[in-house]
Amino acid sequence: EVQLVESGGGLVQPGGSLRLSCAASGFAFSSYAMSLVRQAPGKGLEWVSTINDSGTCTYYVDSVKGRFTISRDNAKNTVDLQMNSLKPEDTAVYYCNANILTGGPTTRDYWGQGTQVTVSS
Numbered sequence: 001e002v003q004l005v006e007s008g009g010g011l012v013q014p015g016g017s018l019r020l021s022c023a024a025s026g027f028a029f030s031s032y033a034m035s036l037v038r039q040a041p042g043k044g045l046e047w048v049s050t051i052n053d054s055g056t057c058t059y060y061v062d063s064v065k066g067r068f069t070i071s072r073d074n075a076k077n078t079v080d081l082q083m084n085s086l087k088p089e090d091t092a093v094y095y096c097n098a099n100i101l102t103g104g105p106t107t108r109d110y111w112g113q114g115t116q117v118t119v120s121s
């Protein structure tokens with residue numbers, strides 16, 4: 001069974017930092033890219049960042065470039081998102097996401113339960 005479990009959210013003041021972690025199990029973690037997606041209050045899902053299977057390539061939405069860093073540890077089956085210089089507009093529920101082959105060419109999106117990040121003074 002595929003499981004993605006996020007942790008590390010919380011309340012932080014503007015300019016502060018948080019580190020989110022996603023623990024994965026139930027699939028060949030080192031063979032898949034991993035992503036973080038967020039949903040702000042009253043808004044739709046917004047892709048934030050992706051890291052490739054080996055961790056050598058990372059991608060970010062423009063609004064977080066230079067502030068957020070995604071990384072992974074394939075020995076521990078974890079992916080982390082270091083968030084610095086946080087802004088109120090970063091307030092959202094953050095979800096870990098993996099798009100995994102389920103047989104033949106078919107894939108399925110798996111999601112964690114989400115972790116709340118609130119940036120407020």
